Amino acid sequence: MMIPEFWEKLVDFLPPGERRSVLDAYYRRLTSNDPEVEREAARRWCRYEIASSSLLWTEEVVGLGDKDPDLAYQFARLDSHYAANGCFLKWDTQLLDDVEKIRHIPATIVQGRYDINCPPGSAWDLHKRWPEAELTIAPADGHSEVEPGIRTRLLDATDKYKKLLAQGQQKTIML
Numbered sequence: 001m002m003i004p005e006f007w008e009k010l011v012d013f014l015p016p017g018e019r020r021s022v023l024d025a026y027y028r029r030l031t032s033n034d035p036e037v038e039r040e041a042a043r044r045w046c047r048y049e050i051a052s053s054s055l056l057w058t059e060e061v062v063g064l065g066d067k068d069p070d071l072a073y074q075f076a077r078l079d080s081h082y083a084a085n086g087c088f089l090k091w092d093t094q095l096l097d098d099v100e101k102i103r104h105i106p107a108t109i110v111q112g113r114y115d116i117n118c119p120p121g122s123a124w125d126l127h128k129r130w131p132e133a134e135l136t137i138a139p140a141d142g143h144s145e146v147e148p149g150i151r152t153r154l155l156d157a158t159d160k161y162k163k164l165l166a167q168g169q170q171k172t173i174m175l
Contacts, residue, residue: 002116003051006062010048013040027084030077039069045076055114055142099129106164107133108157112141112150 001007010026011019018025029041046065051057065072082088089095107130111123120137127135136157138149145154 003048006048006051010044013044023080023083026076027080030073030080038073042069042073042076045080046072049075049079050144052117053142053144054147055112055140096125096129099126103130103132106161108153108160109133109135110138110150110153110157111135112138112143112147114141115143117143 011022014022014025026041026045029037030045032038043065047062050062050064054061065075109123109127111118111120113120123135123137127133136153138147138153141147141149145151
């Protein structure tokens with residue numbers, strides 16, 4: 001457990017009998033139609049997700065959901081919806097197994113070296129199966145797109161694909 005103090009605050013919101021499946025328990029609360037329950041679940045979910053996504057998080061950044069409950073709710077609902085549905089993949093290795101379907105699409109894989117949510121090995125494995133895709137690793141970042149190295153690499157990739165589109169390449173994807 002990389003950030004136990006945030007995990008504990010996430011799990012403490014749940015009754016002991018529901019702690020075996022934290023994702024399911026939170027998803028039920030985030031879709032409960034009880035505004036108070038949804039708001040508190042969203043706040044806690046956000047704090048945990050932001051802390052686990054940023055290598056050098058600050059209380060100001062982790063607390064963004066505290067300041068904007070609507071943002072926290074939207075983020076938590078979307079994030080938990082994808083997680084509860086296995087990111088809409090039919091099986092864990094579907095992307096790796098089906099890479100032939102997208103091999104023809106120019107792509108850049110942007111990965112943080114210290115990403116604890118999606119460890120760099122997953123990006124490495126994808127790149128090994130899809131060597132045509134460019135792999136760029138931000139050496140001092142975690143998971144979040146707002147971290148400096150990740151943001152720079154995403155903007156660079158966006159500029160690259162903007163130029164490709166201008167040259168007539170119409171199918172691009174960034175992962």
